[in-house]
Amino acid sequence: MGQPIRNVKDFWTGVIYIIFGSTALIIGRNYNMGTALKMGPAYFPAILSGLLILIGVISLIRSFIKPGTPFGAFALRGLILIIASIILFGFIVRGAGLVIALPVLVIISSYASIRFRWKYSLILSAGLTIFCVLIFLKGLGVPLPVLGTWFGG
Amino acid sequence: MELITDIGLGFSTAITLVNLLCCLAGVFLGTLIGVLPGLGPTATIAMLLPITFTLPPVSSLIMLAGIYYGSQYGGSTTSILVNVPGEAASVVTTLDGYQMARNGRAGVALTTAAVGSFFAGTVATALIALFASPMAEIALKFGPAEFFSLIVLGLLAAIVLAKGSLLHAFGMVILGLLLGLVGSDVNTGTQRFTFGMPQLADGIGFVVVAMGMFGIAEIIRNLEREDIHSTVVNKITSLMPTREDWKRMIAPTLRGTVIGSALGILPGSGSILGAFAAYAIEKKVSKHGKEFGTGAIEGVAAPESANNAGAQTSFIPMLTLGIPSSPVMALMIGAMIIQGIQPGPSVMVEQPALFWGIIVSMWIGNFFLIILNLPLIGIWVRMVSVPYHFLFPAILVFCGIGVFSLNNAQFDIYLMALFGVLGYIFVKLDCEPAPMLLAFILGPLMEEYMRRALLLSRGDPMIFIRRPISATLLAIGVLAIVAAALPALYKKREEAFRE
Numbered sequence: 001m002g003q004p005i006r007n008v009k010d011f012w013t014g015v016i017y018i019i020f021g022s023t024a025l026i027i028g029r030n031y032n033m034g035t036a037l038k039m040g041p042a043y044f045p046a047i048l049s050g051l052l053i054l055i056g057v058i059s060l061i062r063s064f065i066k067p068g069t070p071f072g073a074f075a076l077r078g079l080i081l082i083i084a085s086i087i088l089f090g091f092i093v094r095g096a097g098l099v100i101a102l103p104v105l106v107i108i109s110s111y112a113s114i115r116f117r118w119k120y121s122l123i124l125s126a127g128l129t130i131f132c133v134l135i136f137l138k139g140l141g142v143p144l145p146v147l148g149t150w151f152g153g
Numbered sequence: 154m155e156l157i158t159d160i161g162l163g164f165s166t167a168i169t170l171v172n173l174l175c176c177l178a179g180v181f182l183g184t185l186i187g188v189l190p191g192l193g194p195t196a197t198i199a200m201l202l203p204i205t206f207t208l209p210p211v212s213s214l215i216m217l218a219g220i221y222y223g224s225q226y227g228g229s230t231t232s233i234l235v236n237v238p239g240e241a242a243s244v245v246t247t248l249d250g251y252q253m254a255r256n257g258r259a260g261v262a263l264t265t266a267a268v269g270s271f272f273a274g275t276v277a278t279a280l281i282a283l284f285a286s287p288m289a290e291i292a293l294k295f296g297p298a299e300f301f302s303l304i305v306l307g308l309l310a311a312i313v314l315a316k317g318s319l320l321h322a323f324g325m326v327i328l329g330l331l332l333g334l335v336g337s338d339v340n341t342g343t344q345r346f347t348f349g350m351p352q353l354a355d356g357i358g359f360v361v362v363a364m365g366m367f368g369i370a371e372i373i374r375n376l377e378r379e380d381i382h383s384t385v386v387n388k389i390t391s392l393m394p395t396r397e398d399w400k401r402m403i404a405p406t407l408r409g410t411v412i413g414s415a416l417g418i419l420p421g422s423g424s425i426l427g428a429f430a431a432y433a434i435e436k437k438v439s440k441h442g443k444e445f446g447t448g449a450i451e452g453v454a455a456p457e458s459a460n461n462a463g464a465q466t467s468f469i470p471m472l473t474l475g476i477p478s479s480p481v482m483a484l485m486i487g488a489m490i491i492q493g494i495q496p497g498p499s500v501m502v503e504q505p506a507l508f509w510g511i512i513v514s515m516w517i518g519n520f521f522l523i524i525l526n527l528p529l530i531g532i533w534v535r536m537v538s539v540p541y542h543f544l545f546p547a548i549l550v551f552c553g554i555g556v557f558s559l560n561n562a563q564f565d566i567y568l569m570a571l572f573g574v575l576g577y578i579f580v581k582l583d584c585e586p587a588p589m590l591l592a593f594i595l596g597p598l599m600e601e602y603m604r605r606a607l608l609l610s611r612g613d614p615m616i617f618i619r620r621p622i623s624a625t626l627l628a629i630g631v632l633a634i635v636a637a638a639l640p641a642l643y644k645k646r647e648e649a650f651r652e
Contacts, residue, residue, distance in 0.1 A: 009581075009582045009583050010318070010321075012582055013321050013324065013582045013583075013584055016578070016582075017324045017328070020328055020331070024331050024346065027346055028345075028346075031338075031343055031345060032341070032343070035612060036607050036612035036613075036614065037607060037608065037611055037612030038608070038612075039600075039603070039604045039607060040341070041338035041340070041341050041343040041345055043604075044334065044599075044600040044603065044604075045331060045334055045345065045346075048327050048330050048331050048334075049331065051327050052324060052327045052328060052331065055320060055323055055324040055327065056324065058320060059320055059321065059324070062320070071581060072581070073377045073378070074377070074581065075373055075374070075376045075377030075577075077376075078372075078373045078376030078377060079373050079574065079577060082369065082372060082373050082376075082549070082573070083369075083570050083573060083574055085549065086369070086549065086552075086553060086566060086569065086570040086573070087566075087567060087570050089553050089566065090553075090557075090563040090566035090567055090570075091563070093553075093557070093563065093566075094563065102550060105546070105549060105550060105553060106546040106547075106549075106550060109545065109546045109549050110542060110545075110546045112376055113376065113541070113542035113545070115540065115542040116542065120542075120543070121546075124543060124546060124547070125546075128546070128547055128550050132550060132554055136554050136558070140204060140207055140558070142554060142557070142558045142561075143561055144554070144557065
């Protein structure tokens with residue numbers, strides 16, 4: 001069974017470019033186009049979206065013609081844990097405060113490593129939390145609570 | 154002599170205690186991130202930008218500049234000692250530097266790199282001082298059409314120099330330009346692509362994009378091949394090169410400096426192209442060309458001088474034209490704007506102390522670097538073996554707090570996560586993020602210049618071709634793309650990036 005797609009990277013790049021290009025084109029229809037003399041807010045984006053779609057289409061067509069290299073390993077565990085830890089950090093940082101949010105970020109993210117050890121992760125959390133509270137909160141005055149509103153901070 | 158009074162002004166600015174400390178802190182951090190695995194200058198500068206906003210403009214730019222050229226030094230240390238380039242510009246140094254280390258000459262290779270870099274840095278600083286004024290004067294004559302074409306040239310150069318497919322890099326540039334337009338349109342106030350979110354009304358912060366695409370995405374990518382990471386650090390015996398070594402160093406260092414300085418000015422390249430070119434040329438012209446790849450000292454001296462020279466001369470277009478030549482320079486521009494300085498040819502006239510202060514600080518910084526790197530090499534060697542699983546959670550913490558502090562908004566944290574995902578997907582698709590970030594910063598500028606140029610020409614797009622400087626700039630850009638797309642050269646380009 002022959003695979004019709006000979007270059008997965010070209011294929012997906014093409015798809016992404018077309019999605020971005022057409023989304024921009026569709027949203028951009030609501031803005032005023034103007035003329036070349038008096039460019040409206042839609043003028044430049046329209047040119048760019050058109051170009052992006054064109055590039056996407058070429059990439060898509062090329063993916064059926066020219067062979068390419070496979071995807072390679074995909075760090076799904078790393079991707080999910082890292083992104084989840086960042087989003088969770090954003091969610092709880094005001095409510096819980098840095099003393100909770102930072103260790104959560106450090107522990108969840110370091111769990112993505114194959115060398116994860118509870119002991120080291122906890123030491124690292126403690127060290128980074130102290131460092132950040134001193135430097136960012138006390139030193140640079142970043143308005144984040146040490147202990148958040150959920151704990152009456 | 155105007156130049157002497159200017160440099161005098163620069164010294165009086167750079168030598169204040171605060172600025173000296175900022176310079177030292179900058180080059181120290183630069184060396185550190187150059188040495189630490191998996192952390193490049195773009196991500197670090199993005200991470201540290203929020204901190205520098207609390208400093209006065211001159212001090213913050215001195216520090217950021219120090220991080221950049223400091224990272225070129227640090228990057229070579231890991232190339233030589235463990236065969237892992239600390240950042241992209243020192244990839245070539247691994248070829249002969251690591252071989253020298255395996256032959257028991259690690260110390261000599263490090264000294265060669267440091268001396269070459271110091272010499273190149275000094276020459277490049279002098280070049281900036283000499284060429285900045287005439288460049289700025291030319292730039293003052295630039296109209297919107299010329300600026301538009303200059304930006305186009307810069308973006309085309311970034312496409313040519315990107316790894317992987319030209320087509321994909323082209324797409325990344327267009328995507329970057331589009332993302333740059335998110336927010337209120339300057340002329341009409343129309344909210345573009347904001348999805349009704351008030352947080353996007355001022356546009357997407359470039360620090361957010363840089364941290365996501367370079368910082369976060371890079372971490373995820375490093376995690377996928379964590380198990381093959383092994384560090385065998387070569388022992389350093391003697392730092393002192395022999396008389397024969399010194400002799401063999403001189404010519405390659407000079408050639409590397411010239412090549413690196415020239416290519417550094419080109420938009421889109423920064424220091425990387427210079428290092429590659431210097432190595433390739435040295436291999437051809439050197440008497441010891443056959444020894445290349447087995448530990449030839451020329452193969453360390455030439456690219457190391459070139460990357461440092463290029464790192465510095467890439468400040469010329471940034472400082473005089475306000476047009477960045479690489480993502481790092483784009484971040485510097487962003488830093489200037491946030492500090493309330495409009496980058497461009499007028500900076501020299503309106504803020505001479507800032508301008509010359511930065512230039513003189515670069516020379517002082519290079520002096521600091523040689524002290525930091527040779528006598529203190531032992532510290533850096535220990536840094537090389539810091540395990541990555543301790544490092545990346547710390548990077549995440551700094552990114553998280555740093556990005557929050559920009560607007561004191563959690564929204565930016567989520568946006569950074571989004572760009573992290575996007576960045577990782579693009580990495581997997583062999584689409585390089587550097588051209589995108591450059592385009593992202595240049596997008597609004599490009600639209601504005603295009604708008605003004607077309608207004609002047611009454612809507613006639615031929616204005617870009619009719620004006621000689623503008624036409625020349627565009628022609629160079631198109632030529633570069635066509636040359637890169639030609640089958641014969643295309644193969645060469647692929648080979649060059651594989652090395």
